[in-house]
Amino acid sequence: MEITKTTILKPPTTTTTNSNSKVPLTIFDRAAFDLHVAVLYAFRPPMPSNSTLISALSTTLLHFPHLAGTLSIDPTNHNLPCIHLNNAGALLVETHLPITLSNQLPLLDRPSPDLVRLHPSTQGNVPHLLQIQLNRYACGGLVIGQTAHHHVADGQSMSAFYRIWAELARGARAPTPPLPFHGRASVSVPRDPPRVAFNHLEIEFKNEKPKPPRARTIESLSVHYTAEFVSALKTKAVERCSTFECLLAHTWKKITAARGLNAETTTRVRVAVNGRARMREPGVPMEYFGNLVLWAYPEMRVEELMKGGYARAVKAIHEAVACVDDAYFKSFVDFGDVVAKEEEVLVATVPEAGSALCPDLEVDSWLGFRFHELDFGSGGPCAFLPPELPVEGLLVFVPSCKEVGGVDVFLALEHDHGRRFRETYQCIDEFRSSM
Numbered sequence: 030m031e032i033t034k035t036t037i038l039k040p041p042t043t044t045t046t047n048s049n050s051k052v053p054l055t056i057f058d059r060a061a062f063d064l065h066v067a068v069l070y071a072f073r074p075p076m077p078s079n080s081t082l083i084s085a086l087s088t089t090l091l092h093f094p095h096l097a098g099t100l101s102i103d104p105t106n107h108n109l110p111c112i113h114l115n116n117a118g119a120l121l122v123e124t125h126l127p128i129t130l131s132n133q134l135p136l137l138d139r140p141s142p143d144l145v146r147l148h149p150s151t152q153g154n155v156p157h158l159l160q161i162q163l164n165r166y167a168c169g170g171l172v173i174g175q176t177a178h179h180h181v182a183d184g185q186s187m188s189a190f191y192r193i194w195a196e197l198a199r200g201a202r203a204p205t206p207p208l209p210f211h212g213r214a215s216v217s218v219p220r221d222p223p224r225v226a227f228n229h230l231e232i233e234f235k236n237e238k239p240k241p242p243r244a245r246t247i248e249s250l251s252v253h254y255t256a257e258f259v260s261a262l263k264t265k266a267v268e269r270c271s272t273f274e275c276l277l278a279h280t281w282k283k284i285t286a287a288r289g290l291n292a293e294t295t296t297r298v299r300v301a302v303n304g305r306a307r308m309r310e311p312g313v314p315m316e317y318f319g320n321l322v323l324w325a326y327p328e329m330r331v332e333e334l335m336k337g338g339y340a341r342a343v344k345a346i347h348e349a350v351a352c353v354d355d356a357y358f359k360s361f362v363d364f365g366d367v368v369a370k371e372e373e374v375l376v377a378t379v380p381e382a383g384s385a386l387c388p389d390l391e392v393d394s395w396l397g398f399r400f401h402e403l404d405f406g407s408g409g410p411c412a413f414l415p416p417e418l419p420v421e422g423l424l425v426f427v428p429s430c431k432e433v434g435g436v437d438v439f440l441a442l443e444h445d446h447g448r449r450f451r452e453t454y455q456c457i458d459e460f461r462s463s464m
Contacts, residue, residue, distance in 0.1 A: 030146060030164070031125045037157075038083065039097060039118040040090040050114040051103045052095065055217045056365025057304070057320040058180045059110065060233045062379050065151035065160070065176040069144060070403065071137055071412035073130060074169030077198055077405055079123055082163060085197035090119060092209055093190055093318065095181050096159040107369055112158075112181060119159035122149055130170030130411075137172075137412040140249035140439055144416035148174025174416070183320045185303060188398035190318075198405045209318040216313050216321060216362075223363035226356065230368075233323065233361065234375045244385035244421035248447040249439070251414070252454050256434030265457055266339040270347075273394050273426060276436060278342035280424065281390060282334055282458070284442065287449035290331045290388050297328030299391040300346065302353040309355045323361060325349040331388070339458065386422030387443070394426045396436065401428040415439055 090097045094114050101113040126133070136143060149160035158181050162174035177187055186209070193204040230236075254262075259272055266275040277298065285296055304321040305313050313321060327349035334342060368375060380386060402409050410430050418425070418441035429435035442450060 031127075032122060033125050034121075034123040036083075036121045036123075037118040038087055038090070038121040038161075039116055040094075041087055042091070051101065051106075051111040052098075052114060052213055053103060053106060054110045054112065054180055055213050055319060056361060056368075057217070057322065058213075059365075059375055060377050060379075061183065061320045061322070062179040063377065064179060064382075065155055066179050067145075067148045067151055067174065067176040067416050068400075069137065069147055069412070069414055069416050070173045070175075070400075070410040071130060071134065072171045072173070072405065072407065073411050074166075074171075075407050076169060076171045077407075079163050079165065082198055082405065083121065086119075086121070086161065086194055088197050089190065089194040089204075090159075092193055092204065095211070095318065096177065096190070098158060099156060100158065100178065100180060109369060110180070117157065119161060120149055120157040122160070122162040124162060124164045126164060126166050128166060129168040130166045130172070131168070133166070133172070134412060137414060139251035140414060140416055140418050140441070142417065147172050148176055148416060151176050179320070182318060183303075183322050184393070184395055184398050185305065185315070185321070186318045188400060189316060191400070191403055195403050195405050200406075207314070207316045210314045210316045211318055213319050215311075216308070216317060216319070217365060219363045219366035220359065223366050224360065225364045225367060226360040227364075229361055229364040232326075233378055235378050237376060241380060241384040241386070243383055244441075244443060246444045247383075247419070247421050247441050248444045249418045249441050250447050250451065251437055251439045252451070253429060253431075254436045254438065256432060258455065258457075259434065259436060262339070262457060266343045270343050272436065273396055274343045274346050275339065276426065276438070277346055277392060277424075278339050279457070280438060280440075280454070281342060282339075283450055283454050283456075284390065284422075284440075284446070285331055285334055285388070286453065287442070287446045288387055289449075292330070292332035292335075294331045294388050295328055296331055296334065296388040296390075297326050298346070298389065300325040300327065300350060301393050302350055303397075304358045307353070307355055308358045323353050323358065325353045380420045380423070382419035384420055385443070386420060387446075390422045390424060391420065392424040392426065396426050396428055399428070401430045 095112050098112045098114045099117045103111040148162050158178045160176045164172040196204050262275045301322050305315050327345040424440040427437045429437050
């Protein structure tokens, strides 16, 4: 790989940018991972030229000024963390690879440390909140490596960013509505008086506690569930069961079996829940740009999970997610207001890189973000994946780029557990229990 150019990319004009504007991180932003999240997209040729993509990207940043800012502390506001809208720009790296994309595609089947060269580094103090690397192959194919700081945006937000970038690259003069909604303050308005009804200082945040155990040898792997498999699985679960619920129930069971856990052990899954569809009065538009995710924690005893049918596991997942409702999100907003006034240092309960979650799991669903339909002018990507999964027990559900209705699951397990999981992940349990 040859790095041909490195640029700090800024919007084409700064007339609407107030360099003194500091936007406080919401309590949702502060609960998210404090790191850059990387993803890779691979596109077969023909693809637009780098100059076309870069021009469209620069214009896109006009609609996403937070991604061109920097993280800072606001001494005038309780020393709270904030986004400084200073138009510092995004890091843009261009590379050339003297091979064809088809040679690279086998490597893009699963996360791997070998893939980190396809995106800018996320190690150490990364000053830019958005980093883009355009990896151009000898055949004209392209792999876009992107990293964005999670304190600035969640997956829903970044899907909107990519939609607009792709539209402009295809020649649109302006993005079609809906445009991003940047009213961060409006989603964090506490009630009067605040009513904190849940123990958020133990659920989403924590006092400093002993670090979780380090994983021994983490193996990153991926599995593909066909549309036919998903359909068959739903018949084993329950009517009106979502694709995510049935696949999570199945994968939870198979990973638990692969880990060989004691029957009396309790296993739970940390499930990301998008608040945009759950907060009411006044509500939050789906176009909100920022973080608006909390977590559900379905849990079961290993014996109950393994001997019960799919319906029981699906029910546990469904009921836990249902509890993270409007009342829960409103309580979390009130909690954020209380701790801001007390200037309390918060430590998010997100797992640290290199840690092991066993006997538990953490799952993110990207099934609704439509990343697999991203089109810069020559069709959707032929591969889309997170290049690294640094936490044992982390799963990411992604729509398949290869099959309509299929799902790819990227996960990280200890080596022996991963080997046993691969042997059984396509086996559907041949029993059905009542709810």
